Amino acid sequence: MVFNIGLLGLGTVGTGxxxxxxxxxxxxxxxxxxxxxxxxxxxxxxxxxxxxxxxxMTTDLEAIVTDPEIDxxxxxxxxxxxxxSLILMAIANGKHIVTANKAVIAxxxxxxxxxxxxAGVYVLLEAAVAGGIPVIKPLKQSLGVNRIQSVIGIxxxxxxxxxxxxxxxxxxxADVLAEAQQLGYAEADPSADVDGGDAADKISIxxxxxxxxxxxREEISCEGIRQISATDINYAExxxxxxxxxxxxxxxxxxxxxxxxxxxxVPKEHPLSNINDVYNAVLVEGEPLGQVMFFGPGAxxxxxxxxxxxxxxxxxxxxxxSDRRTNLDPLLSCSHQHYANLLPLTEITTRFYTRxxxxxxxxxxxxxxxxxxxxxxxLESVVQIGFQEDLAEIVxxxxxxxxxxxxxxxxxxxxxDAIDSIPSxxxxx
Amino acid sequence: MVFNIGLLGLGTVGTGxxxxxxxxxxxxxxxxxxxxxxxxxxxxxxxxxxxxxxxxMTTDLEAIVTDPEIDxxxxxxxxxxxxxSLILMAIANGKHIVTANKAVIAxxxxxxxxxxxxAGVYVLLEAAVAGGIPVIKPLKQSLGVNRIQSVIGIxxxxxxxxxxxxxxxxxxxADVLAEAQQLGYAEADPSADVDGGDAADKISIxxxxxxxxxxxREEISCEGIRQISATDINYAExxxxxxxxxxxxxxxxxxxxxxxxxxxxVPKEHPLSNINDVYNAVLVEGEPLGQVMFFGPGAxxxxxxxxxxxxxxxxxxxxxxSDRRTNLDPLLSCSHQHYANLLPLTEITTRFYTRxxxxxxxxxxxxxxxxxxxxxxxLESVVQIGFQEDLAEIVxxxxxxxxxxxxxxxxxxxxxDAIDSIPSxxxxx
Numbered sequence: 001m002v003f004n005i006g007l008l009g010l011g012t013v014g015t016g017x018x019x020x021x022x023x024x025x026x027x028x029x030x031x032x033x034x035x036x037x038x039x040x041x042x043x044x045x046x047x048x049x050x051x052x053x054x055x056x057m058t059t060d061l062e063a064i065v066t067d068p069e070i071d072x073x074x075x076x077x078x079x080x081x082x083x084x085s086l087i088l089m090a091i092a093n094g095k096h097i098v099t100a101n102k103a104v105i106a107x108x109x110x111x112x113x114x115x116x117x118x119a120g121v122y123v124l125l126e127a128a129v130a131g132g133i134p135v136i137k138p139l140k141q142s143l144g145v146n147r148i149q150s151v152i153g154i155x156x157x158x159x160x161x162x163x164x165x166x167x168x169x170x171x172x173x174a175d176v177l178a179e180a181q182q183l184g185y186a187e188a189d190p191s192a193d194v195d196g197g198d199a200a201d202k203i204s205i206x207x208x209x210x211x212x213x214x215x216x217r218e219e220i221s222c223e224g225i226r227q228i229s230a231t232d233i234n235y236a237e238x239x240x241x242x243x244x245x246x247x248x249x250x251x252x253x254x255x256x257x258x259x260x261x262x263x264x265x266v267p268k269e270h271p272l273s274n275i276n277d278v279y280n281a282v283l284v285e286g287e288p289l290g291q292v293m294f295f296g297p298g299a300x301x302x303x304x305x306x307x308x309x310x311x312x313x314x315x316x317x318x319x320x321x322s323d324r325r326t327n328l329d330p331l332l333s334c335s336h337q338h339y340a341n342l343l344p345l346t347e348i349t350t351r352f353y354t355r356x357x358x359x360x361x362x363x364x365x366x367x368x369x370x371x372x373x374x375x376x377x378x379l380e381s382v383v384q385i386g387f388q389e390d391l392a393e394i395v396x397x398x399x400x401x402x403x404x405x406x407x408x409x410x411x412x413x414x415x416x417d418a419i420d421s422i423p424s425x426x427x428x429x
Numbered sequence: 430m431v432f433n434i435g436l437l438g439l440g441t442v443g444t445g446x447x448x449x450x451x452x453x454x455x456x457x458x459x460x461x462x463x464x465x466x467x468x469x470x471x472x473x474x475x476x477x478x479x480x481x482x483x484x485x486m487t488t489d490l491e492a493i494v495t496d497p498e499i500d501x502x503x504x505x506x507x508x509x510x511x512x513x514s515l516i517l518m519a520i521a522n523g524k525h526i527v528t529a530n531k532a533v534i535a536x537x538x539x540x541x542x543x544x545x546x547x548a549g550v551y552v553l554l555e556a557a558v559a560g561g562i563p564v565i566k567p568l569k570q571s572l573g574v575n576r577i578q579s580v581i582g583i584x585x586x587x588x589x590x591x592x593x594x595x596x597x598x599x600x601x602x603a604d605v606l607a608e609a610q611q612l613g614y615a616e617a618d619p620s621a622d623v624d625g626g627d628a629a630d631k632i633s634i635x636x637x638x639x640x641x642x643x644x645x646r647e648e649i650s651c652e653g654i655r656q657i658s659a660t661d662i663n664y665a666e667x668x669x670x671x672x673x674x675x676x677x678x679x680x681x682x683x684x685x686x687x688x689x690x691x692x693x694x695v696p697k698e699h700p701l702s703n704i705n706d707v708y709n710a711v712l713v714e715g716e717p718l719g720q721v722m723f724f725g726p727g728a729x730x731x732x733x734x735x736x737x738x739x740x741x742x743x744x745x746x747x748x749x750x751s752d753r754r755t756n757l758d759p760l761l762s763c764s765h766q767h768y769a770n771l772l773p774l775t776e777i778t779t780r781f782y783t784r785x786x787x788x789x790x791x792x793x794x795x796x797x798x799x800x801x802x803x804x805x806x807x808l809e810s811v812v813q814i815g816f817q818e819d820l821a822e823i824v825x826x827x828x829x830x831x832x833x834x835x836x837x838x839x840x841x842x843x844x845x846d847a848i849d850s851i852p853s854x855x856x857x858x
Contacts, residue, residue, distance in 0.1 A: 016717065020717065028573040132718045134563075138566070289561045289726070289731055293725065294723060294724075302717025306718040310571040313574055322756075330459060330746050
């Protein structure tokens with residue numbers, strides 16, 4: 001049998017996808033049954049790394065999603081439009097969808113999956129989260145029999161690269177960002193990565209799968225790494241932590257979900273503390289399973305293409321194995337109806353690392369204890385660890401506190417004359 | 430819809446499986462459609478941790494595998510017989526199979542899968558390797574579009590616990606084994622674990638999936654950890670290594686496969702070096718993907734039951750989604766026809782750590798260099814690191830060598846008068 005696919009986009013991941021399909025020796029034998037019927041691009045004149053015959057290439061993307069001979073549309077355009085419209089049009093035309101587009105799924109997943117369920121087609125998205133690491137399918141198919149308690153990921157390679165470099169070299173954020181941009185690890189406009197938006201898109205997708213509810217992307221609290229300084233990385237190191245940008249989803253036991261992205265002090269003995277450079281990792285905890293972790297390359301042509309092609313092959317396997325399909329396999333589709341009720345950030349419980357610059361050390365330490373104590377915040381450690389010119393630096397790590405209580409205490413502390421400033425507030429895992 | 434399952438065996442994993450199915454709140458909604466119709470046990474008198482009504486329990490295992498109302502038979506007996514015969518009988522009766530039995534699949538996989546393909550039923554075995562860590566399904570479904578180069582695992586929890594303890598406490602094998610037996614981490618007869626047979630069963634299954642060929646279990650070279658001493662663990666540590674029992678499968682590029690289980694010096698910067706206690710990990714390397722690693726609990730009631738139930742749910746998902754199934758999904762079945770051609774151990778290329786006890790250090794070092802050199806073995810380091818009574822200990826780490834050449838050199842060296850003995854020869858990753 002031959003299954004026709006239409007590629008939307010032939011950039012880095014599209015090229016990698018075509019390369020795997022065309023060079024299929026030694027790979028899954030189903031690849032031999034896959035034919036790239038059309039590849040939609042913006043310009044036919046551009047030189048491509050992959051050889052596709054001229055009649056495969058087209059600039060007419062709508063012709064691809066409506067082509068009656070195409071079985072699977074592979075959307076690799078990125079961004080919201082025209083990706084969303086083309087996906088919906090392809091679904092309306094009975095095509096199965098494979099996409100690597102976390103932004104469009106995180107924002108329009110409800111619309112897209114409702115349409116797909118209506119049309120009886122699959123929308124697979126392994127490549128949208130953590131690149132080549134199989135994590136969407138294991139969450140759906142294997143881990144879902146557990147009561148999932150948390151999904152915690154390092155799922156943005158750019159920020160992990162920057163934080164790893166900052167820690168290794170003692171460099172500041174701006175310098176390492178510039179270097180990452182030169183190496184192609186960060187984009188010219190790095191906002192989506194360094195401000196946490198990309199990680200928020202991805203954790204919104206993972207949380208929805210893990211906890212079986214739709215998630216409103218805009219409700220996810222999201223903090224990036226621009227404010228992380230070499231100073232804090234050093235102090236964290238002294239205290240036994242590394243700083244990572246974590247995407248966290250917690251829930252279960254009928255509690256509201258909490259989903260958040262922020263820099264986090266991770267204890268050095270924690271499995272996520274060793275995930276460095278552009279690598280990604282996702283740690284899932286469930287009952288009765290315990291903890292499992294998936295680790296690997298979270299981006300890059302080959303890794304992401306591997307995930308895209310695995311989804312294509314998955315659909316081909318299903319198409320080959322049934323002559324008439326009455327329903328979608330519930331383990332590969334999405335039928336969530338309800339929107340998750342998200343816990344406001346003020347209600348979450350976490351530890352905090354906070355750095356104060358102050359004039360009068362003994363006075364401040366006493367006041368900190370009293371003021372935190374009045375708001376039910378108890379302190380795990382208070383360390384005076386340095387001087388910045390004539391100001392003393394005091395670092396405090398709290399025990400688990402409700403974030404709202406902690407912020408109230410901090411608002412009071414800020415008003416004290418002896419406190420010059422509070423340069424850093426970072427949550428602790 | 431209701432899908433009837435029959436459990437063969439209600440030991441630890443069977444109990445865990447029943448518990449997940451019966452206590453399904455907050456888990457995959459498909460669990461609500463699964464009914465434990467029969468549970469086959471040896472004795473009806475034993476007190477069970479899980480509550481199943483009296484008419485579910487039976488000692489007649491054949492009645493389960495022939496019951497026309499049962500859709501899925503879950504084999505959790507372990508061992509070769511009657512597991513093999515019951516699985517084959519269930520298949521002949523059109524039942525899908527879920528099993529956690531690595532021993533039976535490693536030895537009779539060809540017979541079982543041939544029968545299953547004939548009957549058009551699935552045989553899923555996620556729980557057979559690495560307990561609760563999803564690794565079989567990701568290998569089949571997601572990673573297979575890559576050209577797999579290697580699968581390397583720490584897939585026996587008992588030996589990993591023993592080696593971790595030996596390293597942490599400087600204890601000897603026999604003492605730690607006794608302790609592990611008391612804690613229930615090692616069996617009264619620990620041979621299958623400590624001699625590497627269990628890991629060999631599992632890597633035989635992983636290799637077959639990763640490289641798409643049948644594997645003759647008895648051809649796998651297998652060495653256990655009984656001969657690992659506290660001395661070698663210490664020296665390895667000084668040289669920057671930890672000792673792990675690795676199960677290794679390498680192949681691709683049309684080369685014969687190599688599959689082997691043996692204690693291995695793992696560099697401390699390697700991702701497998703941090704996998705401790707009873708945890709398992711599987712590292713897969715492929716092109717274009719790169720390396721991905723799966724980490725988690727490799728054994729235990731909850732973890733293994735999680736994998737068993739995920740397979741059951743997987744089959745239920747398929748049964749719900751097709752009215753008439755003409756073929757098995759090739760990504761979930763096994764149609765390998767050819768037996769892999771395995772590379773003999775003498776032909777593999779690896780580094781070696783070797784410890785010599787000798788009387789005349791300068792003479793020996795000169796002779797080692799010459800003799801290894803004559804056989805094309807080049808040395809990465811030669812260190813004299815201690816004394817055992819009046820004998821000097823020399824530790825040698827080679828560069829990559831062909832194992833046959835190394836063994837020939839060693840046979841010559843052994844004959845030298847100045848060499849008292851060669852207490853340890855361990856491969857290096």
